[in-house]
Each structure stands twice: as C-alpha cells, then as structure tokens.
Amino acid sequence: MESSLKKDIRKFSLEQLEEFFVNQGDKKFRAKQVYDWLWNKSLKNFDDMSNISKETREMLKANFTINHILVDLMQHSSDGTIKNAVKLYDNKIVESVLIPTSKRITACVSSQVGCSLDCNFCATARLKRMRNLNPDEIYDQVVAIKDEAETYFSRPLTNIVFMGMGEPLLNYNNVIEAIDKITSPEGLGIAPRRITVSTVGIPKMIKKMADDEVKFNLAISLHSAINETRSRLMPINDVNPLEDLAESLKYWYQKTKRKVTYEYVIWDGINDDEAHAKALAKFCKLIPSKVNIIQYNPIDEGEFRQASQEAVEMYIRILEGQGIIAKVRKSRGQDIDAACGQLANKNEVGELGE
Numbered sequence: 001m002e003s004s005l006k007k008d009i010r011k012f013s014l015e016q017l018e019e020f021f022v023n024q025g026d027k028k029f030r031a032k033q034v035y036d037w038l039w040n041k042s043l044k045n046f047d048d049m050s051n052i053s054k055e056t057r058e059m060l061k062a063n064f065t066i067n068h069i070l071v072d073l074m075q076h077s078s079d080g081t082i083k084n085a086v087k088l089y090d091n092k093i094v095e096s097v098l099i100p101t102s103k104r105i106t107a108c109v110s111s112q113v114g115c116s117l118d119c120n121f122c123a124t125a126r127l128k129r130m131r132n133l134n135p136d137e138i139y140d141q142v143v144a145i146k147d148e149a150e151t152y153f154s155r156p157l158t159n160i161v162f163m164g165m166g167e168p169l170l171n172y173n174n175v176i177e178a179i180d181k182i183t184s185p186e187g188l189g190i191a192p193r194r195i196t197v198s199t200v201g202i203p204k205m206i207k208k209m210a211d212d213e214v215k216f217n218l219a220i221s222l223h224s225a226i227n228e229t230r231s232r233l234m235p236i237n238d239v240n241p242l243e244d245l246a247e248s249l250k251y252w253y254q255k256t257k258r259k260v261t262y263e264y265v266i267w268d269g270i271n272d273d274e275a276h277a278k279a280l281a282k283f284c285k286l287i288p289s290k291v292n293i294i295q296y297n298p299i300d301e302g303e304f305r306q307a308s309q310e311a312v313e314m315y316i317r318i319l320e321g322q323g324i325i326a327k328v329r330k331s332r333g334q335d336i337d338a339a340c341g342q343l344a345n346k347n348e349v350g351e352l353g354e
C-alpha cells in the first residue's frame with residue numbers, strides 16, 4: 001500500500017518541518033503555515049490548506065499522510081453527555097466523553113487502547129491493553145469534543161480530564177506531548193490548570209511529574225487507604241503500596257505546592273465502615289487534598305454494589321470533621337455506558353479482549 005510508506009506529518013516537530021522545507025528549496029516559514037493548519041486548525045486534508053500553493057500541496061501529499069481519528073459512533077445520553085467511539089488509523093477503537101454541566105464542558109479522554117491494570121471494578125480492565133495512543137490521537141479526541149461542544153451546546157470546551165481508557169502515567173511521554181500541544185498557543189491554547197491527569201498512583205511516575213514541573217492537576221484513584229482492601233480492589237497496590245504512594249505525594253507537594261484530588265468509590269461491605277473512612281481522613285492529611293466521592297457505576301451483576309446513603313454521609317461527616325473537602329459526584333452518562341469505569345467499547349465486540 002502506497003500510503004503506508006508515507007510518513008505521518010504530525011510526527012514531525014516544527015523544527016523538523018522547517019528543515020524539510022528548506023531542503024526542498026522552499027521558504028522556512030512554509031513549515032509554520034503547514035504546522036498551523038495541522039495543529040491549530042486541525043485540518044485533515046492537504047487540499048484544504050488554502051494559503052499553500054497547489055504544487056506544494058501535491059509535494060506534501062506525495063511525501064506524507066495526515067493520520068487522524070474518526071468519530072465512528074456518537075451516542076447522546078438523556079443527561080446531555082455525549083460518548084464518542086473513536087476509530088484510530090489502525091482501526092482500533094477508544095472512547096471519549098463530553099460532560100456538560102451548567103458551568104463547564106469537560107472532555108474525558110483516553111490515553112491507551114484498553115488498559116493493563118486489573119482494577120476489579122472497572123469495565124476497561126476487561127479489555128487487554130493493546131497499545132499506547134500517540135500524542136496526535138489524544139489531541140484529536142480533545143478537538144472532536146471541542147467541536148461537539150460548539151455544535152451541540154454553543155459553548156467552549158472548558159476542562160479536560162485524562163479519565164478515559166488506560167493509565168496515562170504508563171504512556172507518560174505521549175500524554176505530556178499531547179498536553180504540550182493542547183496548552184500551546186499553536187495548538188488549542190487551553191490553560192494547564194484546566195487539565196487533570198488521573199492515575200492509579202504510580203509513585204515513580206508521580207515523582208517524575210514533580211521533577212518535570214508539570215502544571216496540570218493530579219488526581220489519584222484511591223478507593224481505599226487500607227492496603228489490604230486497596231490490593232483487593234486494585235492489584236497494582238501489591239507492588240505500589242500506600243506507603244510508597246504517600247511518599248511520592250509528599251514529594252509532589254514539596255515540589256509543586258499543588259493539592260491533589262482523591263477519587264473514591266464507596267462499596268457496600270467493602271469499604272463502607274468507619275475504619276475505612278478514618279483511614280481516608282488520615283491519608284488526606286498527608287498533603288493538602290480534597291476528595292471526590294464517585295458513585296459506583298455497575299459494570300455487571302458482579303460482587304460490587306454502591307454503598308448506602310448513610311455510609312456516604314458517614315464518610316462526609318468524618319472527612320469534614322477533619323476539615324477535608326469532600327464532594328459527592330453524580331454519575332453522568334450511565335444510560336450510554338459513558339460513566340466512570342464503563343468505557344469498554346461495548347459496541348465493538350470485535351475489539352474485546354479475553
């Protein structure tokens with residue numbers, strides 16, 4: 001296939017494109033014009049680059065392709081949430097979600113195809129991890145949702161959360177590169193403080209992020225501050241126990257002075273007792289933080305059930321009693337399997353793992 005021999009032009013930096021144009025005997029600034037079309041304007045077609053001569057466009061077509069995502073299926077929830085099933089250049093599928101509230105429009109994007117972590121309560125964990133997403137594939141998900149925000153809500157995209165499929169810190173370089181493009185004026189110009197990266201908590205990578213002085217927000221999927229329970233829920237806790245996570249978070253705070261958010265689901269009979277609530281309050285005291293209590297989104301008939309309202313209130317009482325901010329987050333998009341932990345390419349059975 002001829003096209004597969006051509007290089008994806010968005011893998012090239014501005015400097016590399018400048019070098020390419022100069023080698024072609026063209027002007028250096030041509031690179032900036034093309035780069036602008038590719039990133040700022042998200043063009044998918046060389047022929048649409050209206051300030052580039054036909055000859056140059058033909059030359060570009062002969063040398064490069066523009067790999068881009070395709071929104072394969074768009075589902076609308078009764079609460080306004082939109083879920084995109086996004087087809088990648090190799091026909092793999094990931095999902096991203098647009099979450100509207102009165103004040104914000106948030107894009108929830110994926111960082112990997114599938115996920116390698118085996119969190120027992122998460123539907124994405126049932127898909128094997130197939131590959132990391134490239135920076136442009138992450139960027140394109142944001143652009144697609146930005147366009148949908150404008151089309152369906154006549155409002156701008158305000159926030160981005162890396163809470164879709166995959167573990168962002170296991171695809172660190174590509175996630176950082178995507179965020180660089182999303183925040184740069186040549187890209188979407190979205191402020192880093194409007195971006196949140198959510199992780200199961202990989203201490204080594206949290207320290208690296210602190211060293212890299214990243215400017216976005218950090219969220220940790222905690223779910224239990226007791227090792228035994230957390231390991232049962234999230235096997236990654238066996239190799240990265242809470243003590244190591246705590247140490248990395250202290251390092252994070254020392255370096256960045258930014259508070260973290262803990263995401264926490266309360267399950268019936270698993271972590272709905274006072275001992276768990278008190279352990280969470282203690283963990284929250286390590287560094288400035290707040291807690292988002294997420295409603296459990298059932299993924300099957302299985303062992304997990306949302307805890308009672310009394311248990312949620314008991315948690316809030318204990319946390320607030322210690323001066324910790326805790327908010328209960330209502331589930332969004334449940335009817336189209338777009339809520340936290342429900343992203344599993346249900347409409348694409350062909351992509352399901354074992």
Ligand code: SAH
Pocket residue numbers: 119121122123162163164165166167168198199200219220221263265294295296297298299340341342
């Ligand atoms: N791997 C990263 C990014 C995924 S974020 C991380 O774990 O943080 C997805 C969030 O939804 C995580 O906080 C996850 O713990 C939570 N989640 C997973 N399954 C869920 C479910 N069935 N109901 C509610 N939340 C769930």
